[in-house]
Amino acid sequence: MPKVLISDKMSPRAEQIFREQGLEVDVRTGLSPDDLKAIIGDYDGLAIRSATKVTADILAAAGKLKVIGRAGIGVDNVDIPAASKQGVIVMNTPFGNTVTTAEHTIALMMSTARMIPQATASLRAGKWEKNRFxxxxxxxxxxxxxxxxxxxxLVVQRAQGLGMHVIAYDPYISKARADDLGVELVDLDNLFARADFITIHTPLTDSTRNLINAANLSKMKQGAIVINAARGGIVNEADLHEALKSGKLRAAALDVFETEPPKDNPLLDLDNFICTPHLGASTEEAQINVAIQVAExxxxxxxxxxxxxxxxxPAVAETELPVLQPYINLGEKLGMVLGQLASSGLRRIEIEYAGEVSRLNTKPITTSIVKGVLQCMLPETINLVNAPFLARERGIEIDQSSREQAQELRSRIRVTLVMDQGSLEVAGTLVHGHQPRLVSINNMDLEMGLSGKVLYIANQDQPGLIGHLGTFLxxxxxxxxxxxxxxxxxxxxAVSFVAVDASIDKDLLQKLQKLPNVLEARMLTL
Structure with a gap:
């Protein structure tokens, strides 16, 4: 059975679920990078929180590792490109701590608005400074x-319940989704200029790092309040310090920092700054939820x-899998045909979905096609994780399109390889609901099952080929x-696909190519 390592502290429910599922599991927390590197090669799965740093060096030692599960949202402690290149799936648990983080954001907003931590400290010091707060x-x-x-x-919903007017910046949602949320979509400059309170809920990426900086702070309303319970590094802390000290901002609250814990951080000396030690997900319910979710x-x-x-x-819901799996298999087989027939200099993979398949979640099918192509052309071990990464790394474009109708077929997948020297195209479908079939190659119609050992012959359509080929074999x-x-x-x-019971070696292929009217002969393994 697969073996899983839990390397960070999390609810005991995670270990319990692994064992109930029949998996072997070890719990070893507080490992040094060297200790983790020494043992990671024994495990198929790794369950972490934020303490374990999964670097490229550790991944290089993880020969068996197939999946990393983060009990939480942020995965910046995992080297995603290195994991992808090695074919390791990286998962997070985006729903287990959403409510608690949203509630913590509202708590920080109320605490800054009413200066609750400062008033508490003052009262404990024996003072009664009612006018100050x-x-x-x-x-x-x-x-x-x-x-x-x-x-x-969730923050939007709770703020609306408090009677706040909500404006939002999000380049990835539609106007219809914004209408459903009841928010006004604006650009960033508009948001900075109009908002009394600003809260951030984005991942830390190259585009969001230092998003709240001196230039953008200067665009905010005098006396605005900034809250960040997302990721450290989105707010430039030095620039925030200046805005608070000058009075440009009334207050700010951070639950996350660039360096955690923050040491010698001047923000901690300001009266109009409040903070918590990364508590967004720190509720009993959230800790149990993310542990359960990552284990499952x-x-x-x-x-x-x-x-x-x-x-x-691309993720596939368990309910989608029965419908998608036959198409995923078909896509990989079509990719394998092309990958074994292609010449070098692959520039682009064009994929067209037509008919019923066009209305499905085609992302995993596309990935399986790319996997099928590359595993026949590259020396690396190719899987569904690293195939898109390796394609991008080599400058191979992936173009995808859809059509409502598939002519006489219920569904059709057409795949074209564009190479330095010409192009190559195949199309396939499913018969009996799940059996993959090749139905054309370079616009020549045929029907062939996609399995086993297949001899491919390109030839001039002249009498005698079948006889010569049959005699030779x-x-x-x-x-x-x-x-x-x-x-x-x-x-x-013309083309011939001949399913045979045994592989044909290179020497025999060379002899076969000398038969009358044979232009090319290849041995395909499907």
């Missing part, structure tokens, strides 16, 4: 939300190949299982 109301104020994903949308996701993948909440591969003791023909026109270019 005059706050502001949230009611009828404008809240600017940057990022309206799982957590951001890792188990589902290792035992049933179900991918959920992956950050480096018989002399070599090679039995023909089935024969499939296609041609452009009588006397033109």
């Amino acid at each position: 005059e706050g502001v109301e949230l009611y009828q104020k404008t809240l600017g939300v940057i990022g309206t994903g799982n957590i951001g949308s 996701q890792i188990s589902a993948f290792l035992l049933r190949s179900v991918v959920q909440n992956a950050v480096n591969i 018989a002399e070599q003791g090679i039995n023909i299982a089935s024969f499939h023909l296609g041609r452009e026109c009588p006397g033109g270019r």
Whole structure:
């Protein structure tokens, strides 16, 4: 059975679920990088929180590792490109701590508005400074939300319940989704200029790093309040310090920092700054939820190949899998045909979905096609995780399109390789609901099952080919299982796919190519 390592502290429910699923599991927390590197090669799965740093060096030692599960949202402690290149799926648990993080954001907003931590400290010091701690109301104020994903949308709902007007910046949502949330979509400059409170709910990326900097702070309203319970590094802390010290901002609250814990950080000396030690997900319910979720996701993948909440591969819900799996298999087979027939200099893979398949989640099918192509052309071990990464690394474009109708077929997948020297195209479908079939190659119609050992012949359509080929194979003791023909026109270019019971080596292929009217001969393994 697969073996899983839990390397960070999390609810005991995770270990319990792994064992209930029949997986072998070890719990070893507090490992040094060297200790983790020394043992990681024994495990198929790794369950972490934020303490374990999964670097490229550790991944290089993880020969068996198939999946990393993060009990939480942020995966910046995992080298995603290195994991993808090595074919390791990286999952997070985006729903287990959404409510608690949204509630913590509202708590920070109220605490800054009413200066609750400062007033508590003052009272404990024996003072009664009622006039000093005059706050502001949230009611009828404008809240600017940057990022309206799982957590951001929950913050929107709760702020609306407090009577706030919400404006939002999110380049990834539609106007219809914004209308459903009841928010006004604006650009960043508009949000900075209008918002009384600003809260951030985005991942830390190259585009969001230092998003709240001196230039953008200068665009904010005098006396605005900034809250960040997302990721450290989105707010430039030195620039925030200056804005608070100058009075440009009324207050700010951070739950996350660039360096955690923050040492010698001047923000901690300011009276109008409040903070918490990364508590967004720190509730009893959230800790149990993310532990359960990560254990269930890792188990589902290792035992049933179900991918959920992956950050480096298209996810497939378990309910989708029965419908999608036959198309995923078809896509990979079509890719394998092309990959074994292609010449070098691959520039682009064009994929067209037509008919019923066009209305499905085609992302995993596209990935399987790319995998099928590359595993026949590259020396690396190719899987559904690293195939898109390796394609991008080599400058191979992936173009995808859809059509409502598939002519006489219920569904059709057409794949074209564009190479330095010409192009190559195949199309396939499913018969009986799940059996993959090749139905054309370079616009020559035929029908062939996609399995086993297949001899591919390109030839001129002249009488005698079948006889010469049959005699040649018989002399070599090679039995023909089935024969499939296609041609452009009588006397033109033609192809033959011959299913055989044994592989044909290079020497025999060279002899075969010398038969009359044979232009090319390849041995395909499907």
